[in-house]
Amino acid sequence: MPYYNNDDLFRNFSRYINEKADQKINQLKEEIEQEKKRSVERVDKEIHKKIFRGLDIELSELNSDFTANMNMVKTEYSKEIMERRSQLLSSIIHEVHEKLAGFNKTKEYESLMKKQILSIGSDFCSEKVEFRIMKNDKTLKKIIEDNYEGTYTIKEISEIEIGGFSVLCFKLGVMTDQTIDTRLEQKKQWLYEHSKLAASH
Secondary structure (H helix, E strand, O other): OOOOOHHHHHHHHHHHHHHHHHHHHHHHHHHHHHHHHHHHHHHHHHHHHHHHHOOOOOHHHHHHHHHHHHHHHHHHHHHHHHHHHHHHHHHHHHHHHHHHOOHHHOHHHHHHHHHHHHOOOOOOOOOOEEEEEEOOOHHHHHHHHHHOOOOEEEEEEOOOOOOOEEEEEOOOOEEEEOOHHHHHHHHHHHHHHOOOOOOOO
């Protein structure tokens, strides 16, 4: 599917990420609910055993014991769901990274980057700028050389792993980040905040 701009690109990956997340989240929630049910049943059985072993135990003590055990179950449940949540979301982001590998060698990438370069006008910076790009991104380097009209230098940095670029204007102290890496990181943060995996009690 062709990508005409950053929004189109991330709309498609957002759809994929959300569908994948919903599938795994539903599966995970079912597993956790079953485990939670088993844990509650186990605590309930333990309490009943204590009742029959010692009829002289005060009701208040039983209630206190039951509450303590339930709090322990909830704590374990919350800890597990947070760990599983982190693992799940990390695996989804890893899958997207793998799907984007080699994207910088496609026609879609070339078209997207050319449009982004042409959108940077003199209103951003009339002085010399520094483009920061992924190492060995020959496609983007050529696009900059062919389409950017101002004075510039190009610096390859290891922090960019997927593609895109950032532009710095040292004279004005401003920059614009057009890297796919940053957009994916923003999407990752959104997923962590809207993952539907907050622990329920």
